[in-house]
Amino acid sequence: xxxxxxxxxxxxxxxxxxxxxxxxxxxxxxxxxxxxxxxxxxxxxxxxxxxxxxxxxxxxxxxxxxxxxxxxxxxxxxxxxxxxxxxxxxxxxxxxxxxxxxxxxxxxxxxxxxxxxxxxxxxxxxxxxxxxxxxxxxxxxxxxxxxxxxxxxxxxxxxxxxxxxxxxxxxxxxxxxxxxxxxxxxxxxxxxxxxxxxxxxxxxxxxxxxxxxxxxxxxxxxxxxxxxxxxxxxxxxxxxxxxxxxxxxxxxxxxxxxxxxxxxxxxxxxxxxxxxxxxxxxxxxxxxxxxxxxxxxxxxxxxxxxxxxxxxxxxxxxxxxxxxxxxxxxxxxxxxxxxxxxxxxxxxxxxxxxxxxxxxxxxxxxxxxxxxxxxxxxxxxxxxxxxxxxxxxxxxxxxxxxxxxxxxxxxxxxxxxxxx
Amino acid sequence: xxxxxxxxxxxxxxxxxxxxxxxxxxxxxxxxxxxxxxxxxxxxxxxxxxxxxxxxxxxx
Numbered sequence: 001x002x003x004x005x006x007x008x009x010x011x012x013x014x015x016x017x018x019x020x021x022x023x024x025x026x027x028x029x030x031x032x033x034x035x036x037x038x039x040x041x042x043x044x045x046x047x048x049x050x051x052x053x054x055x056x057x058x059x060x061x062x063x064x065x066x067x068x069x070x071x072x073x074x075x076x077x078x079x080x081x082x083x084x085x086x087x088x089x090x091x092x093x094x095x096x097x098x099x100x101x102x103x104x105x106x107x108x109x110x111x112x113x114x115x116x117x118x119x120x121x122x123x124x125x126x127x128x129x130x131x132x133x134x135x136x137x138x139x140x141x142x143x144x145x146x147x148x149x150x151x152x153x154x155x156x157x158x159x160x161x162x163x164x165x166x167x168x169x170x171x172x173x174x175x176x177x178x179x180x181x182x183x184x185x186x187x188x189x190x191x192x193x194x195x196x197x198x199x200x201x202x203x204x205x206x207x208x209x210x211x212x213x214x215x216x217x218x219x220x221x222x223x224x225x226x227x228x229x230x231x232x233x234x235x236x237x238x239x240x241x242x243x244x245x246x247x248x249x250x251x252x253x254x255x256x257x258x259x260x261x262x263x264x265x266x267x268x269x270x271x272x273x274x275x276x277x278x279x280x281x282x283x284x285x286x287x288x289x290x291x292x293x294x295x296x297x298x299x300x301x302x303x304x305x306x307x308x309x310x311x312x313x314x315x316x317x318x319x320x321x322x323x324x325x326x327x328x329x330x331x332x333x334x335x336x337x338x339x340x341x342x343x344x345x346x347x348x349x350x351x352x353x354x355x356x357x358x359x360x361x362x363x364x365x366x367x368x369x370x371x372x373x374x375x376x377x378x379x380x381x382x383x384x385x386x387x388x389x390x391x392x393x394x395x396x397x398x399x400x401x402x403x404x405x406x407x408x409x410x411x412x413x414x415x416x417x418x419x420x
Numbered sequence: 421x422x423x424x425x426x427x428x429x430x431x432x433x434x435x436x437x438x439x440x441x442x443x444x445x446x447x448x449x450x451x452x453x454x455x456x457x458x459x460x461x462x463x464x465x466x467x468x469x470x471x472x473x474x475x476x477x478x479x480x
Binding site: 003004005006008009252369370372373374375403407410411413414417419 | 462464465466468471474475477478479480
């Protein structure tokens with residue numbers, strides 16, 4: 001009989017192959033309710049593993065109230081809070097429906113969603129459009145300015161982007177991300193290059209379809225002033241790349257890492273949609289003037305999907321500027337983060353290389369066995385939200401995926417493999 | 421009667437040390453100008469015997 005280790009190695013080789021052979025293409029922007037059937041009235045998809053209202057953190061509650069007003073389910077934030085606490089709103093994780101969302105990750109019926117298609121496997125993944133920095137809904141912001149921006153995104157920007165993308169015949173994301181890595185992005189806390197490269201590709205098509213010059217000018221200005229515009233695109237690409245790798249029998253490769261501000265959850269290929277959770281940790285980072293760690297909410301968002309595919313903290317070596325921004329130490333130390341993550345991954349992605357590390361491919365395919373064996377948690381670059389609802393982003397930092405998630409997953413995986 | 425072999429003069433010559441595990445030991449030696457190579461090693465699964473056993477059976 002073949003040794004279990006060999007069976008697992010072969011399954012992991014297959015899972016990594018699926019991850020690396022995906023071809024993510026940004027193809028459209030659509031209304032959420034048109035593609036996610038479950039999004040009937042009063043259902044809110046959120047970041048991270050499942051959670052009920054009582055256990056939600058401040059910014060998650062703030063975003064829930066804000067989006068309920070945006071959707072017209074409540075006339076004000078107080079009324080929205082009452083609805084949520086009386087269980088008149090339903091909640092479910094984005095990941096359950098082919099979706100991802102940064103920080104609080106609100107996805108509801110009338111929001112526009114970016115569509116990324118994995119053209120090698122035919123599946124599609126979705127993410128909302130990035131709102132910009134500061135007081136925004138993904139960080140729990142929910143006042144009138146936040147809601148007005150969401151309305152403008154829905155009514156003006158999204159239709160323009162959708163038309164432009166359809167006219168362009170889609171934009172291939174693998175080569176665009178590869179180029180971004182050579183220009184100092186890691187696709188989680190630095191998306192300056194990829195946001196610019198994307199706008200450069202989209203610009204002629206946007207100009208061709210824009211109903212008037214002012215509409216075009218507002219769209220250009222919004223994208224050009226948002227260094228994180230590409231984050232949501234990278235996240236949808238991550239989801240599109242990982243979804244085909246679910247359910248490979250015997251594979252110990254991680255297919256999702258995500259957090260809801262209270263719990264951190266991971267999913268593993270062979271155990272399918274099951275979440276392995278543990279209390280989320282506090283990021284270590286740098287704070288905007290006037291804020292400190294005492295203001296911060298613990299780690300949050302579906303954005304760790306970018307680390308799951310080898311970007312973000314795993315590609316820190318490509319983005320020394322980020323090491324300083326997130327308080328991870330000297331720029332010269334950035335490569336060490338990438339080397340450490342290579343200790344817990346199945347291989348490297350030769351499509352995405354880091355010039356400053358002699359064209360090392362980013363470490364890809366987290367193996368729960370390696371994480372537990374080496375006692376090395378995945379490093380996640382992240383934004384930090386204020387712990388109170390309605391305030392928004394207060395800093396950026398580095399978070400660790402809790403080891404307990406991987407230990408729980410390993411025990412279940414061992415059971416599944418008949419190992420005691 | 422055989423003469424006892426002389427112990428090697430380990431400390432009479434300059435030392436070159438490989439340090440495995442706790443890094444502070446290597447730092448102390450380096451501060452005394454001893455040539456030291458530190459190996460970053462820790463027991464599997466942080467020393468948890470149950471997880472270590474599972475890992476060995478899972479081919480880690």
